[in-house]
Amino acid sequence: MMLTEETVVAASALPVAEFRAHLRLGTGFSDMGEEDAALERYLRAAMAAIEGRTAKVLLVRDFALSLEAWRDAVAQPLPVAPVSAVTEVRLVDAAEVVTVVAPEGYRLVADLQRPRLAACGGELPSIPAGGVAEVRFTAGFGASWADLPTDLAQAVFLLASQYYERRDEGAGGREMPYGVGALIERWRTVRLLGGRR
Template identity: 35%
Template sequence: MTSIRLNDPATEPVAVEEMRAHLRLSGSEEDSSLSGFLKAARTHIEQATRRALISQSWRLYLNGWPVGRIVRLPVSPVQSVDQITVYDRDGNASQLGPSDWQLDRSAQPERVKIKLGAGLPASDMMAAEIDFTAGYGVSAADVPENFRQAVRLLAGHWFEHREAGTDLAITSLPQGLDRLLSTVRVPLL
């Protein structure tokens, strides 16, 4: 199983203006740097927790159906399964209809149950792709505050310790970040 993000979120969970206020900066000279730190912090937190903070599209690649035709999705929270494509041995694609699968949000990570008989028999199937949308919502207000605080902490830390080559800048993360994220990590598949 391999997954990729198909598009970056349209916005960040913390706005540059909010980050500027958090750091007590009065001017906008550092806005470009702050924007980069915010994106990097969001990306780091998403990778560490296997969660998408802002709505984004993902694709999961499969070489076949797992046992029981239950596919655990690698990123949470899942808003929707948008499309499931199955490829036969000749590489021809066919789409499964929404009645062929069910999204189970009760599990962590969320999973998709493919109905028996849906798509191709396992012997004729070469691969499958599941396109889904993950994230808490499309705006920063949809993101839980603990994640927003983690983004502010990490982006602020990187902003304050951006000098190259220091041990502090390279090896440390801000105090408290691990506590903010420790209870929200999605279990590894």
């Protein structure tokens, strides 16, 4: 299984000005452009860390999931949430011949913890021997920062603040700060038995 992010969050969607205010940084200085670029990097790094820990996509992006086999013939769990749409399912054989699956053959089962691609009556189409299935979908809480749940938005600010404050120390430990961990705990997906039925 390989998950690929096909689009990125636009810089305009990131709350750099709000983050600057959160850090209580001054404005009107000649080097603000450079500082804002650094603040954007800290926000992106914090978002990536929180998305990695929770399997929740914060701001809307498009993804492609490549699979050599379905987890279940009837429904395939998607690795991140919330998913708003499955835009395409393709089968690619060993000779790289692509077959697009008719949208009537599958549906999205929206779920905040475990969204799924499900067959509409019967089973998902067979994946060719030596080939893959590619599932393209859109995931995220929304297109703007205001669409995020308040606790996740605050967790991003707290973690990005730590990155900013420790910027001269290099990479820190693997543990999330307690405040960030407490804010994201309810969003974490509990995986039992490796996600198998």
